[in-house]
Amino acid sequence: MKTGFYQFAPVFGNKEENLKKVLSAVKDVDLDLLVLPEFFATGYQFVSKDEVAELSEQIPEGYTTKLLSELSRQKGFYIIAGLPEKYEDSFFNSAVLTGPDGFIGVYHKTHLFFEEKLFFSPGDTGFKVWDTETGRIGIMICFDWFFPESMRALALMGADIVAHPANLVLPYCPQAMPVRCLENRVYAITANRTGEENRKKGQSLKFIGQSLIASPEGKVLVRAPEDEEVLLIADIEPELARNKSITSLNNIFDDRRPEMYSNITFKKS
Numbered sequence: 462m463k464t465g466f467y468q469f470a471p472v473f474g475n476k477e478e479n480l481k482k483v484l485s486a487v488k489d490v491d492l493d494l495l496v497l498p499e500f501f502a503t504g505y506q507f508v509s510k511d512e513v514a515e516l517s518e519q520i521p522e523g524y525t526t527k528l529l530s531e532l533s534r535q536k537g538f539y540i541i542a543g544l545p546e547k548y549e550d551s552f553f554n555s556a557v558l559t560g561p562d563g564f565i566g567v568y569h570k571t572h573l574f575f576e577e578k579l580f581f582s583p584g585d586t587g588f589k590v591w592d593t594e595t596g597r598i599g600i601m602i603c604f605d606w607f608f609p610e611s612m613r614a615l616a617l618m619g620a621d622i623v624a625h626p627a628n629l630v631l632p633y634c635p636q637a638m639p640v641r642c643l644e645n646r647v648y649a650i651t652a653n654r655t656g657e658e659n660r661k662k663g664q665s666l667k668f669i670g671q672s673l674i675a676s677p678e679g680k681v682l683v684r685a686p687e688d689e690e691v692l693l694i695a696d697i698e699p700e701l702a703r704n705k706s707i708t709s710l711n712n713i714f715d716d717r718r719p720e721m722y723s724n725i726t727f728k729k730s
């Protein structure tokens with residue numbers, strides 16, 4: 462099964478340009494699943510609630526989700542992509558899943574990063590896994606990776622592949638992701654972006670690229686450079702993620718002892 466990501470530098474506020482770029486990048490590629498970055502069509506650094514309101518869309522009725530659904534239909538592949546969502550009176554940092562039959566579902570980012578907290582509501586969907594023809598797909602968004610509970614929850618729910626739209630600025634994720642995959646025996650596809658945004662005085666954001674696909678054995682199958690716009694593809698076998706045995710006597714899920722770490726479900730006060 463061919464999975465890929467498209468790493469690029471979206472131009473803030475220019476949906477037409479960003480969507481055009483994505484359409485052109487996938488024009489001649491043969492894929493089963495594509496992951497695009499967080500806020501891939503809008504850019505990342507919002508500086509006011511008005512801007513968020515202007516660029517957010519309803520899901521699935523909004524323009525971007527409709528376009529992705531149509532692209533999935535035409536190309537026959539699944540897409541996971543991040544976008545700001547207007548939902549009733551709230552805004553969420555969301556990711557949609559579309560497939561050959563159109564729109565499938567949406568996830569709202571659980572762990573908001575930095576100034577996202579000024580503009581977006583913390584996600585209320587919980588982690589979700591969809592059983593598709595190309596395997597069981599779970600989604601987390603960018604900073605969710607920092608909380609091991611995110612990928613653990615998705616893996617325990619049966620995810621084979623964790624799609625991870627991102628706009629990473631801290632340096633740690635590309636090193637950590639293979640370990641997250643190893644400890645949960647899942648595939649992960651981190652689609653990060655490149656470039657810089659300097660929309661707020663004294664607060665320049667440099668995105669670190671290095672999008673990657675990692676395997677249940679903790680191997681990096683492909684990794685993008687820090688600063689290049691690229692679409693990279695890796696062949697994966699989702700069934701491999703269903704084998705949680707690492708020796709004849711150890712199955713990493715059966716061996717878990719939740720009663721010994723039940724305190725992780727409580728917040729330290």
Ligand code: ACM
Binds near residue numbers: 573602627629630631
């Ligand atoms: C992030 O969550 N966009 C770092």
